[in-house]
Amino acid sequence: MQTLSTPQTAPTAPEFDTTIHRRKTRPVKVGNITIGGGYPVVVQSMINEDTLDVEGSVAAIRRLHEIGCEIVRVTVPSMAHAKALAEIKQKLIQTYQEVPLVADVHHNGMKIALEVAKHVDKVRINPGLYVFEKPKADRNEYTQAEFEEIGEKIRETLEPLVISLRDQGKALRIGVNHGSLAERMLFTYGDTPEGMVESALEFIRICESLDFRNIVISLKASRAPVMVAAYRLMVKRMDELGMDYPLHLGVTEAGDGEYGRIKSTAGLAPLLADGIGDTIRVSLTEAPEKEIPVCYSILQALGLRKTMVEYVACPSCGRTLFNLEEVLHKVREATKHLTGLDIAVMGCIVNGPGEMADADYGYVGKQAGFISLYRGREEIKKVPEDQGVEELINLIKADGRWVDP
Incomplete structure (x- = not known):
C-alpha cells in the first residue's frame, strides 16, 4: 500500500545530505496506484503471455501482483487483443481483485488504443511508431512543411485517444524508445537523447492543448549512458517549460542473468539517486517474476522503499x-x-x-x-x-x- 511522502527538490538539500530528495512531480492515478506526487516509487513489469489467452494472462498478472508488482503491462497488437482485455479485467475482478493495467499499443494504433482505453487504466504509446512515416531512400532532409504536415497527422491520430482518456480520468504513457525514433526525428536531431526528448515533447504539447495532463513519460534505451542522458535532458527541458510530469525509468532489453541486473542498476541508480524517477521496470529476458526482486533491491539500497531486511x-x-x-x-x-x-x-x-x-x-x-x-x-x-x-x-x-x- 502506498504511503504519501513529502517531495523536495534537490537544490534545497544541503551539499552533503545523504537523503535522496525526489523531484517534485504531479500525481497521476493508474487504477488504485498513484505515480508521482511524492508517493513511493512504483514497481512495474509486463506479462509475456499472448493477451488472447485470457486464462493464461489472468494467471500471469496475478502472479506478478502477488509478489509486489503494482502495475502490470500487457501487449495489444490487434483489435482482438484489445477486446480480450475486457475479459481479462473482468476475470481478475471476479477471481482475484482489481489490478492496475497498462495496454501497450504500437504501429498505427488509434483504433486499437481507443478500444483498449475502455478496459485499462493507462495506455502506453510509442511516438516513433504511433503514426507510420514512410521512409524515402533518397531523403537527406525534412522540410519544415513536411515536418508540420506529419505533426498535424499525429495530432489527428492522437486527439481521439487523448479525449477518451481525459474524459475517463485515465492515464497515458508517452514511451519513447531510442531504437525506434521516427525518421524525421532521426534526420533532425540524429540518433540522440535530444531526438528522444523532442519526440516526447511533441506528444506532450498535443496533450496539453487538449487540457490533458495525466501523463507519464519514459525515454528508454538499451545502453545505460544513453538512457541516463535522455532522462536528465528531459528533466532539464521540462523544468525550462514548467512541466512536472512523472517519469517511468527503465533500461530496455537489458538481457538476462547477473549482467542484465547490473546493467539495469547502472541506468536506474544514478537517476534515482538524483531524485529522478517515479516508477521503474527492470526489463530482463527471463520470467517477469524475476524482475520484481531486482526493482525492490535497487529501491531498498537507495533508501527509497523499505520492503525487506x-x-x-x-x-x-x-x-x-x-x-x-x-x-x-x-x-x-x-x-x-x-x-x-x-x-x-x-x-x-x-x-x-x-x-x-x-x-x-x-x-x-x-x-x-x-x-x-x-x-x-x-x-x-x-x-x-x-x-x-x-x-x-x-x-x-x-x-x-x-x-x-
Whole structure:
C-alpha cells in the first residue's frame, strides 16, 4: 500500500545530505496506484503471455501482483487483443481483485488504443511508431512543411485517444524508445537523447492543448549512458517549460542473468539517486517474476522503499572469528521474511560496532566461540556461537518486532 511522502527538490538539500530528495512531480492515478506526487516509487513489469489467452494472462498478472508488482503491462497488437482485455479485467475482478493495467499499443494504433482505453487504466504509446512515416531512400532532409504536415497527422491520430482518456480520468504513457525514433526525428536531431526528448515533447504539447495532463513519460534505451542522458535532458527541458510530469525509468532489453541486473542498476541508480524517477521496470529476458526482486533491491539500497531486511555484513578478513558467509546465510534465512529491519553481521570487534551503528540489531564475533548481540549501539548479551541465530531471534521477539514467516 502506498504511503504519501513529502517531495523536495534537490537544490534545497544541503551539499552533503545523504537523503535522496525526489523531484517534485504531479500525481497521476493508474487504477488504485498513484505515480508521482511524492508517493513511493512504483514497481512495474509486463506479462509475456499472448493477451488472447485470457486464462493464461489472468494467471500471469496475478502472479506478478502477488509478489509486489503494482502495475502490470500487457501487449495489444490487434483489435482482438484489445477486446480480450475486457475479459481479462473482468476475470481478475471476479477471481482475484482489481489490478492496475497498462495496454501497450504500437504501429498505427488509434483504433486499437481507443478500444483498449475502455478496459485499462493507462495506455502506453510509442511516438516513433504511433503514426507510420514512410521512409524515402533518397531523403537527406525534412522540410519544415513536411515536418508540420506529419505533426498535424499525429495530432489527428492522437486527439481521439487523448479525449477518451481525459474524459475517463485515465492515464497515458508517452514511451519513447531510442531504437525506434521516427525518421524525421532521426534526420533532425540524429540518433540522440535530444531526438528522444523532442519526440516526447511533441506528444506532450498535443496533450496539453487538449487540457490533458495525466501523463507519464519514459525515454528508454538499451545502453545505460544513453538512457541516463535522455532522462536528465528531459528533466532539464521540462523544468525550462514548467512541466512536472512523472517519469517511468527503465533500461530496455537489458538481457538476462547477473549482467542484465547490473546493467539495469547502472541506468536506474544514478537517476534515482538524483531524485529522478517515479516508477521503474527492470526489463530482463527471463520470467517477469524475476524482475520484481531486482526493482525492490535497487529501491531498498537507495533508501527509497523499505520492503525487506537490510543486511550489513563485512567482507571478512583474518580477524574474523567465525565463518561469516555461513553465518550470514543462517541469519538471512531466519529473518528474510521480516520487513523494515537493518541487521548487521560483523566478523570482529575492530570495525563491528562502528560500521553497524545504524543497524537495528548486530551479530558480532567479539570473542572466539561467542557472539555478542547488539540492539543499535548497545551490547545486550554474549552467547555461545551455536546459539547466536536463535538468540538474535529471541531479541527481536522481545522487542515486539518479530512476525512468524
